[in-house]
Amino acid sequence: MRIAYRLYAAIVPAVLGVLLVAGLSYWGQYGRSTPVSVLLVAGIAALVSLIIVWRNTRYVAQRIEALATPEASPGVTLPAVDEIDAIHHRLESLGVEAANAAENARKRASEFEALVAEVAYGSRKRVEEARMPVHILLTAQFGELNENQEEMLGAADSALTALDDELERLRTIITSAVSNR
Numbered sequence: 001m002r003i004a005y006r007l008y009a010a011i012v013p014a015v016l017g018v019l020l021v022a023g024l025s026y027w028g029q030y031g032r033s034t035p036v037s038v039l040l041v042a043g044i045a046a047l048v049s050l051i052i053v054w055r056n057t058r059y060v061a062q063r064i065e066a067l068a069t070p071e072a073s074p075g076v077t078l079p080a081v082d083e084i085d086a087i088h089h090r091l092e093s094l095g096v097e098a099a100n101a102a103e104n105a106r107k108r109a110s111e112f113e114a115l116v117a118e119v120a121y122g123s124r125k126r127v128e129e130a131r132m133p134v135h136i137l138l139t140a141q142f143g144e145l146n147e148n149q150e151e152m153l154g155a156a157d158s159a160l161t162a163l164d165d166e167l168e169r170l171r172t173i174i175t176s177a178v179s180n181r
Contacts, residue, residue, distance in 0.1 A: 007060065010053050023038055024038070067086075113178055124168070127160050127163055127164045137153050
């Protein structure tokens with residue numbers, strides 16, 4: 001049963017009491033006698049209502065006590081006025097811990113972005129360095145290249161172009177991630 005339902009159940013005795021007082025005031029007038037069945041129902045209803053309220057109140061109190069105990073909230077060192085203060089203090093400390101964790105995550109993400117950007121930039125430089133000799137060998141031949149050599153140089157040039165395009169996409173992703181923060 002949810003806590004809200006348990007707390008709402010605590011008003012049942014008040015409603016029952018109002019109904020019983022209304023019934024007893026009607027039958028309790030001079031010249032009328034209260035039927036035994038009404039008194040019996042009133043007694044049983046009051047007893048059942050007392051049991052329900054006792055159980056619900058005990059359950060809620062135990063749950064609050066469990067939340068407020070030092071074992072459940074290890075960061076509580078200040079003396080609390082009651083359990084609610086201990087729970088409030090624990091929630092505040094959890095909020096501070098969450099903020100610190102978020103800040104650490106942002107710092108690590110920034111470091112990661114910087115490292116990836118550095119690797120992407122360095123890789124693009126290496127691609128350009130490898131591209132130049134391949135381009136020279138393909139355009140200004142220093143002797144006869146056979147067909148296999150031309151195919152291998154063409155494949156290397158295509159691979160370098162594809163790698164350069166992928167590194168450019170990686171740089172774009174990093175740039176957009178940094179600017180979206």
